[in-house]
Amino acid sequence: MRRLLRTTWANTVLLALVLSFVTTTAVFAKNLDVSLTELFPSDRQVKTTLVINKVLERFHYRRFQLTREFAAQTLDNYFEDLDINRLFFLERDVTRFISNAGQLHDQLQQGKVDIAFDIFRIYRMRVDSRIEYALALLDQPFNFSRDETYQFDRSKSAWPVNEQQLNDIWRKRVKNDFLTLRLAGKNDDEILKQLRKRYEGIMRRIHQFTVDDVYQTFVNAYIRTLEPHTAYMSPSTSENFDISMRLSLEGIGAVLGADNEYTVIQRTIPGGPARQSGQVRTGDSIVGVAQGLDGDMEDVVGWRLQDVVDKIRGPKGSVVRLQILPKAEGTASRRLREVTLVRKEIALEDQAAKSSIITIPTDAGAAQRIGVIEIPAFYRDFRAESEGNPDFRSTTRDVRQLVTQLKKQQVSGLVIDLRGNGGGSLTEATSLTGLFIRQGPVVQVKDAFGKIEVESDPDPDIIYDGPLAVIVDRNSASASEIFVGAIQDYGRGLIIGEPTFGKGTVQTLVDLNRYVPGDNTDLGRLRLTMAEFFRISGGSTQLKGVEPDIHFDLGIAGSDQGERSLENALPWSKISTASYTQHHSINNVQHLKARSAQRTAQESGFQMLMSRSRILSEIEAEDTVSLQEQIRRRESDQREQVLKEERHRFLRAQGIEPVDEDAESPDEEALEKQQKVIDKIQTRESAHILTDFIQMQWNTAYEQRTAK
Structure with a gap:
C-alpha cells in the first residue's frame, strides 16, 4: 500500500501536469473532418465499457452500482459536458433521451454506448446550425445603446424550447462577443474577422471529433456520475500521455482549467514563467495564443482545453504570447493584457x-x-x-x-x-x-x-x-x-x-x-x-x-x-x-483572533485584499452583463479604478512606486517584486499572530513563577 500510494501521487501529479499545463515539444497531428457516417461505436469500445464496469465494481473506493437513476444522471452529465451553456440543444432533444434513460441502463450493462453517439450526431448538426446563424448575424449592425442584457452563464437555466428562443440567445451572445472586443480597443473590421474565425473554429473542431473522442467524452460523463477524480483516457490520449512522460516538463508553469468557453488559470507554479512575469494571476482567462514575438494572435475562446494546451506547449527557450482577460474586472472588462513568456523547464530548484x-x-x-x-x-x-x-x-x-x-x-x-x-x-x-x-x-x-x-x-x-x-x-x-x-x-x-x-x-x-x-x-x-x-x-x-x-x-x-x-x-x-x-x-485563541482583527482592520494591505475579494465575489455572483456600451465602459472603469487605487496606496505605503502593468513593455522584474510584497501581507500578519502567542505564553509563565 505504501509504495502504491507513492506511485499514485506521482502518476496523478504528472497526469495533471500533462493535461493542464505546457509539457512537451511533441506536436500531434490534427484530425481531418470526420464524416457523420463514421461516428458509431466499435466492438473495441463495447469491450472497454464492460472492463470499466468491472473495474469500478471491484476496485473503486465508492461502491458502484449501475441503476436506472445512475444512467439518467449520466445523460444529464453528458448533455452538460457537450453543451454546458445550453446554446445548442433544444429542450425536446434533451427530453427525448432523458426519458429513455432505461434504454441507456440496459445498453451500458452490455457495454453498448449507441445512445451516446446518437446524441453526439444531433449535437454536431445543432452546432452547424447555430454557427451558420451566428455568421449571418455578423452581416447585420448592432445597436449598443439599446437597454438589454446578456446571460453569459446559462448552466443552470432551462433548455431553449424552440428555434426562436435559441435565435434570441445567440443574437445576444454574438452582440456581447462583438462589444467585448470593441471595449478591448479593436476596430469593427478586426472584430468581424476575429469573430468569423472564432465561430468557424468552433464548428471545425466539433467536426474533428473522432470515434475515440466521442467515446472518451461520454465515458467521462458516465464515470463523473460516480466521483469527480476518476477519469478515462482513450488509447490515443494514453499514447500522448506516454510521449509527454518521456520528455521534460517544459512550459509556462500554469495549471489550466475550463470554465464554459474560456480557458482559466487555476494556479501558477512557483519558479515558472507565468508566476515570474507578475502579469498572470489565478482566475484570469486565456483568450488568445500566439507563437514567437511576431506570430499572429489566435483566438481560443470556445476551444477544448486540450486544444489550448496543445497551442501553448512548445520547446524550452521558445516564446509564446498570451492574451489575458483579467478576472478582477470580470466579463465587463474592456482591457485585454498581452503577456510574453519564454517557455522553460520547471526545475526542482524552482519548487x-x-x-x-x-x-x-x-x-x-x-x-x-x-x-x-x-x-x-x-x-x-x-x-x-x-x-x-x-x-x-x-x-x-x-x-x-x-x-x-x-x-x-x-x-x-x-x-x-x-x-x-x-x-x-x-x-x-x-x-x-x-x-x-x-x-x-x-x-x-x-x-x-x-x-x-x-x-x-x-x-x-x-x-x-x-x-x-x-x-x-x-x-x-x-x-x-x-x-x-x-x-x-x-x-x-x-x-x-x-x-x-x-x-x-x-x-x-x-x-x-x-x-x-x-x-x-x-x-x-x-x-x-x-x-x-x-x-x-x-x-x-x-x-x-x-x-x-x-x-x-x-x-x-x-x-x-x-x-x-x-x-x-x-x-x-x-x-x-x-x-x-x-x-x-493551544488556549486563548479568541484573544489572538481579536488582536489580529484589530490590526487587519487598519492595515492597508488587508484593505487592498478585501477590496479585491469583494470585487471578485461580485463578479462570481453575476451571470448577466449589460449590452449597452456606455454602461459596460463605466462598470469596467469603476472596478479597475478601485483595484488600482488600493494597490497603489498599499505599495506606496511600503515605499514602492507602482509599475503600470498595462504598459506595452512592463518591467517584469519590478512586477514580480511588487507581487512578492503583496504575497507577504498574510505572512507578516501570521508572524504578528505568532508573536502575540509567544508573548501570551511568556506572560502566563511569568504569572506562574510569580505565584510560586
Whole structure:
C-alpha cells in the first residue's frame, strides 16, 4: 500500500501536469473532418465499457452500482459536458433521451454506448446550425445603446424550447462577443474577422471529433456520475500521455482549467514563467495564443482545453504570447493584457523550500524575529534516490537545513507557508511532520476494501519544538492537508488562513488491457480513486479540508470552492481515532483572533485584499452583463479604478512606486517584486499572530513563577 500510494501521487501529479499545463515539444497531428457516417461505436469500445464496469465494481473506493437513476444522471452529465451553456440543444432533444434513460441502463450493462453517439450526431448538426446563424448575424449592425442584457452563464437555466428562443440567445451572445472586443480597443473590421474565425473554429473542431473522442467524452460523463477524480483516457490520449512522460516538463508553469468557453488559470507554479512575469494571476482567462514575438494572435475562446494546451506547449527557450482577460474586472472588462513568456523547464530548484526572517515589534518593546519557510510543493527527487544518491533533494531535507539555519539566527518562532501548495509526496508529508513531533501517527489511509493503514513518523528526533504557525489557503491540498491536519491534531502549532481545498482521495492509473489477457486490443487507461486519507483524530480531509484556528476573513464565500464545488464529490466521513498523544493545548485563541482583527482592520494591505475579494465575489455572483456600451465602459472603469487605487496606496505605503502593468513593455522584474510584497501581507500578519502567542505564553509563565 505504501509504495502504491507513492506511485499514485506521482502518476496523478504528472497526469495533471500533462493535461493542464505546457509539457512537451511533441506536436500531434490534427484530425481531418470526420464524416457523420463514421461516428458509431466499435466492438473495441463495447469491450472497454464492460472492463470499466468491472473495474469500478471491484476496485473503486465508492461502491458502484449501475441503476436506472445512475444512467439518467449520466445523460444529464453528458448533455452538460457537450453543451454546458445550453446554446445548442433544444429542450425536446434533451427530453427525448432523458426519458429513455432505461434504454441507456440496459445498453451500458452490455457495454453498448449507441445512445451516446446518437446524441453526439444531433449535437454536431445543432452546432452547424447555430454557427451558420451566428455568421449571418455578423452581416447585420448592432445597436449598443439599446437597454438589454446578456446571460453569459446559462448552466443552470432551462433548455431553449424552440428555434426562436435559441435565435434570441445567440443574437445576444454574438452582440456581447462583438462589444467585448470593441471595449478591448479593436476596430469593427478586426472584430468581424476575429469573430468569423472564432465561430468557424468552433464548428471545425466539433467536426474533428473522432470515434475515440466521442467515446472518451461520454465515458467521462458516465464515470463523473460516480466521483469527480476518476477519469478515462482513450488509447490515443494514453499514447500522448506516454510521449509527454518521456520528455521534460517544459512550459509556462500554469495549471489550466475550463470554465464554459474560456480557458482559466487555476494556479501558477512557483519558479515558472507565468508566476515570474507578475502579469498572470489565478482566475484570469486565456483568450488568445500566439507563437514567437511576431506570430499572429489566435483566438481560443470556445476551444477544448486540450486544444489550448496543445497551442501553448512548445520547446524550452521558445516564446509564446498570451492574451489575458483579467478576472478582477470580470466579463465587463474592456482591457485585454498581452503577456510574453519564454517557455522553460520547471526545475526542482524552482519548487524548493525557501526561508526568510520577519522582525515584529512587541508591546514590551523588544522585537521578535520570526522565521518563515515557504514550501511550494512536497517534492522528492525519486530519480536521484533510485540511483543511490545519498544527497537526493527532498522537502524534509531542505526544511531541516533551513530550520537549523534559522535557529542559529535566534528566531523566536517559525511560520510554515503552505499557501498554494497543491500537495505531492505522501512520504514527504509524513517525514516533514516528524520534524516537529517526537514520533507517532501522521495520517490514516483507508482503501476500497475497508483496510486501514497508518503512516507514522518512527523517528523520535525533533528538529524544532518552539512556537509554530502554519499558513494555508483554499489551494492548499492533499499532502498539505495531511501535514496541517497532523500539526493541528497534535496541538503542535496554530493554523492560520482559509479552509483548505478538501481533496482527501487517492488515485492510481489502471491499464485496462491487463483485464483482457491475450487480447491485443488497446482499451486505454483509467485513473481510479482507490483510497481516502483520514486524520489521526479520525475525520477525513475530504470535502471539508482543514479549518484554520484563526481565519483571514477576506470576504470570500467558501461554499463553492475547492472539492466542495465538485459534483458527486465523496462526502466527509470519520473513522476511529489513531493512538497518539497530543503535545500541546493551544488556549486563548479568541484573544489572538481579536488582536489580529484589530490590526487587519487598519492595515492597508488587508484593505487592498478585501477590496479585491469583494470585487471578485461580485463578479462570481453575476451571470448577466449589460449590452449597452456606455454602461459596460463605466462598470469596467469603476472596478479597475478601485483595484488600482488600493494597490497603489498599499505599495506606496511600503515605499514602492507602482509599475503600470498595462504598459506595452512592463518591467517584469519590478512586477514580480511588487507581487512578492503583496504575497507577504498574510505572512507578516501570521508572524504578528505568532508573536502575540509567544508573548501570551511568556506572560502566563511569568504569572506562574510569580505565584510560586
